[in-house]
Amino acid sequence: MTVLTLVGFALLAVAALIVLRPVRPEIAALLSLAAAALIFTALLPKIGEIVALLQTLAAKGGVDNAYLAAVLRIVGVAYVAEFGAQIARDAGEGAIAAKVELGGKVLILALAVPILLGILQLVVQLLG
């Protein structure tokens, strides 16, 4: 996966979409969904490498593994929610996109609760 492959693939998808969008918007929406999913899937191994690097750094720095796992989960939720919201907005469904984004934010906040509690406990320890 080089930048040339990525841009070439994106231009190919855009060319197909320009032809399809005026005549068959429903197929065009599915095509753009497939293209976005394929690009995302191709990027994930690289993201995995970065995540592995972060995990190594966190292990060396003595960061609690639970916190890093929570942060990674939050990043994953954010990526997927953004993906879904953009596809929905692309298909002209702004309301659904807004709800997907809202759902993503709520889920992220729920995932962040243990981290917030950890910070609060640390503050209480420092003050007490």
Add this chain to the structure above:
Amino acid sequence: MGVNADIIFQIAGLGILIVVVHSVIKAAGREELAWMVTLAGVTVVLWRVVTVVNDLFQAVRSVFHV
């Protein structure tokens, strides 16, 4: 690690095929049959896209442990 462009070609080709078949059947005066062809095409494309999205979600799940 490249991107699999086959699916894009397949969907785009199927879309153009549907457009052509749709207009031919419509010209023959069978409006409801043309609509059925479009529906069948969208279903086939949706089937392919669902597999792609499923692959993506599996990969996301394995990378981020969501």
